[in-house]
Amino acid sequence: MTASLDERLVGTPEPGREPAAGGGTEGVQTPFRRFASDFLEDRIATGALVVLLALVFIALTAPWISPTDPYDLAKVDVMDGKLAPGETSFDGSVTFWLGTDGAGRDLLSAMFYGLRTSIGVGIMSGLIALIVGTAVGLTSAYYGGRVDTLIMRFVDLQLSFPAILVALMLVTILGKGVDKIIIALVIVQWAYYARTVRASALVERRREYVEAATCLALPPRRILFRHLLPNCLPPLIVVGTVETARAIALEATLSFLGVGLPVTEPSLGLLIANGFEYMLSGKYWISFFPGIALLITIVSINLVGDRLRDVLNPRLER
């Protein structure tokens, strides 16, 4: 699915660009290979991609690779609470490589589970917002006129308020819960996607290939989805990565403030909040390590997004 998607978006003819003057890979130069080799030219971005894939792998397999189950009350012992990194448990059976939190949970395991929640919420909300925003943006650009004015007024209005304020308003109204946080993040984000898609669709709409498609009397649906949308994808993918990183950070912030995810679904933000009360007594690790995990996640997504922007932008000379 991803491969075909990438193939289509890089495979579109771009005027003034030579078809792949050898990117280091042997054999047939498929558009996807060219895209991949372009991406991998940058060592920092490649490293970030590897880290990101590792984090996603941890998030997907958290229940199986965690040393202990941090939410199995039978296995968690308060006697193990607030142990420093590297200490072993009260009965000597487990080593807590990153220490334990106030309730005696293994911090490393709790972080794996937290990463699962954080990345899951970020990707889910990013994906839904992408679909909603793309639909609205394409509609706006294709029909133009009053529809366009109305939609864009609304988008501008929403974007004139800071994201944290909109999010806070929404979680106050919706309440706690994973589904509600995702809804709130989607409402915060969709406007960015809508604006991006509209901007590039307005440019693409005036191109000859759309004119040709219109002359062939193709139905609007086909023109929208088979002609306009694939050509609007590059900026959309870049915005998608950046917005997903922002969604993860925003969710962590809300959870830290105690208005985000419920205690039963601890994300990295909530783990950090839990460690807050112990920090003044010098037990830094409970907040420190989940924060590092959050930081690595956000930075690696941003670095990958930066590189995607460079690779997908045909106007940029490389």
Place this chain on the structure above:
Amino acid sequence: MSVFIIRRLMQSGIVVLVMSVLVFFGVNVIGDPVDMLINPEADQEDIEATIRALGLDRPIHEQYWYFLVNALKGDLGKSFIFGEPALKLILQRMPATLELAFAALIMSVVVGIPLGVYAGLKPDSWASKSIMAGSILGFSLPTFWVGLMMIMLFAVMLGWLPSTGRGDTVPLLGVPVSFFTWDGLSHLLMPALNLALLKMSLAIRLTRAGVREAIHQDYIKFARAKGLRTARIIRVHLMKNILIPVTTVMGLEFGNLIAFSLVTETVFAWPGMGKLIIDSINNLDRPVVVAYLMITVLLFVLINLVVDILYSVLDPRVRLQDIKA
């Protein structure tokens, strides 16, 4: 021009009205404050008396109507918890928030612009690359976590600065400020820096981009050809042209700083409006939540209105386009 302003004013009024409906109905659907506020040992009569006193027995559209009429009179309801007018509670805490946001703005401009100029003048130097990497971190780091780490480092481990709260204040024109006492400043430093980090990164990036663009312009080349000293070219010719867009953007970010201060205030237990709203949400203190949201909406609508009008004064194309649409 007046047509444009009237149209914008009407639009702003509609926005505020729509937001008031959203906020009021939204907030009043969640939770039942009766359960939370009334002493579990109170008898039925007490409970009903309290419900009547708080106006919770009326149908919700009636509650909204009273809210709207009273809001226009400047009365946004009484806090369930404090028993004081919500507006008064918020206004009491507003100076602390404004002070924090203002200090952060100053800090980000004073630190960000020189660093940005340096990074723009010497883009390949080792220091510039560190500055730019630092600004990427500034964008990526979650504010609340940086705040925690600052407390850990400067308050717990090194013991240089107080960890939380606001220090001694001195009244200036009737408003308490912490700029004039050492205790006040030492309490202000960490939260302000924490809040400033994001905007500092923004200032660095904007300034650097401006410098990179301006340095190839003809007037700089001409100044060089005239044999002016580099310091003078930078100070007079370069800075004048860069500072206008940068300060405009940074000024616009002030509203953002006020909104984001609620994170910093929670971390550093800074007694501003942001901390009040978070506490109120957790206590289901609906009048305060509604009042805070309405005041911030009003604040942002006002900021946007002023910006729009200023833009239309500076650039007539904006208002012509608007009248056509």
